[in-house]
Amino acid sequence: MRRAVAGQGTARSPRQGRPTLEEVAERAGVSRATVSRVVNGQTTVAEDLRRAVEAAAAELGYVPHAAARSLVTHRTDSVALILPESPNRVFSDDQFFPSVIRGVAGELDAAGKLLVLLTTGSAEARSRAERYAVGGHVDGVMFASLHDADLLPELMLRRGVPVVCNGLPHLSAPCIDVDHESGVEAAVRYLLAQGRRRIATVAGPQDMVAGRTRLDAYRQTLAEADRRAIIAVGDFTAESGHAGMRQLLADEPEIDAVFVASDLMAHGALQALREAGRRVPEDVAVVGFDDIALASYCDPPLTTVRQPIAEIGRSMARTMLRLLDGLEVEPLTILPTELVVRESA
């Protein structure tokens, strides 16, 4: 016997704890099994029964326990974006990760998916993120700006978690990256065309594709012009750019230009040049890489290689959505870079 579904106006006092499936069944006047079948999205339930269950569930504020539902559907309608650095680094003066997040968020939002942000700056944090993703709390995982030694993407892939990455093109997962080589080549050729002769670099971390590839392209372009490489290595932070620039000035006081492999490092390098009494660009020309907002309000505004950071995020999210829909995806997407000339070179 089904009872009529009570109207929306029925008074109901706030209560603690989730309404149970049994309460929904009682309110709808159907069996527990029928509620279970509706909740689990089975299509074999008669239309009027389904409507009665949905009305009762809405009235009681019942949301099926995802743990129970996901045993059937294995879907959470959420996707994780992993930022493989410490929270102190991601949520400070960095502007790369926030741009990636905005790009990812826009696409997932449009697709009705929840974005779950996680940071994995330590072995313990990686292990917690692994258990969470492998445990079925998200439908897939995207990684921004990976380090070579990070095993997390591979571990998740092996356990059947859909993965999209940025920074590890050798992985058997779709990868979104940018054309580092063309950007760096344009930067170094521009400095050569300006008559600069001793062009140094503050390179990025050598355990990352972005760090290695930019250094290789710098070397290669200088070698083609019969020029010698002058190298310091940083880790993409402002502090390391400052230290790298000081080291270059100590090693080779006669340098007249520097390609710095990230804008945040370039910001630190500009400070070191100011402290050393070198004028930019008169004494030393400076070119960065990224074109984050900081680049345009540096003093002087920074000539830099623009990479489409938000588009990396958008592209990762679109690729993930296709993976989740079982559609074909490009194994490797390379986005363009371009030189943006301002006042520092």
Add this chain to the structure above:
Amino acid sequence: MRRAVAGQGTARSPRQGRPTLEEVAERAGVSRATVSRVVNGQTTVAEDLRRAVEAAAAELGYVPHAAARSLVTHRTDSVALILPESPNRVFSDDQFFPSVIRGVAGELDAAGKLLVLLTTGSAEARSRAERYAVGGHVDGVMFASLHDADLLPELMLRRGVPVVCNGLPHLSAPCIDVDHESGVEAAVRYLLAQGRRRIATVAGPQDMVAGRTRLDAYRQTLAEADRRAIIAVGDFTAESGHAGMRQLLADEPEIDAVFVASDLMAHGALQALREAGRRVPEDVAVVGFDDIALASYCDPPLTTVRQPIAEIGRSMARTMLRLLDGLEVEPLTILPTELVVRESA
């Protein structure tokens, strides 16, 4: 019959998909039910059987499906921090949310919990976050800087999700906030003591405790000194501070000081004063609220009311950890504020 557990050195090729419970049972030489009991943390399993299952699970890289496990334990060892604004606002030039995140992350990390970051800047996003939290994918939810009309904390409370909040002291959940009144009173008294006579304010959003309380304290302190309130209202963004300052200058050209209810708004107000040819602090003294990093590199560096933003995050996380452990918690924690004098006033 139990078989010996194979050694760690056994070669095993990478595989797609999660190892199943059946595979663990076969490897350990025990029944599926025994594996299930071990995985679900039941204490009735003989010690040698439990060891065999754990060894087999470790060897195969088996992680129990959290959906299955959480039906028993209802724990995910993760806690959500909800930032109730759009990703474009949270991940841009804002420095409040990043500080809260760093504070929360430090405490959760030390406790071995995963921090899950969610933004809820739209009705759809709130609805997705609600389903996710109510569905058991996190053990509890913290809210930073809530708006009055946000029903999400109440909805989650009703469904049994542990909640800690910042910004809604009337909620039946522990709340962490700061002493807005004392900070604003110190700021306005300081301006009065400097001989300022026409002290305006750019207030924060009036649908938030932080916006209303700071405006009330400004009014109250001026009234005690027999001074008139001169008010514009912003929404804590730099743009709204710029617009609010322009409006104040148009309404009352003779103002000689302004208390701006957030540093980001103060940054916009400084720009509007520059554009109007007013010198700071000579013509117009400016005091902000927050003491984010921006305050010290504003031009001129900003006199402001410091609130311990990272400590809000740490305190929220500590309170959540106590809630999850079933310990008593303070219903309301009020952190101190103090005036920091720099050059703008």
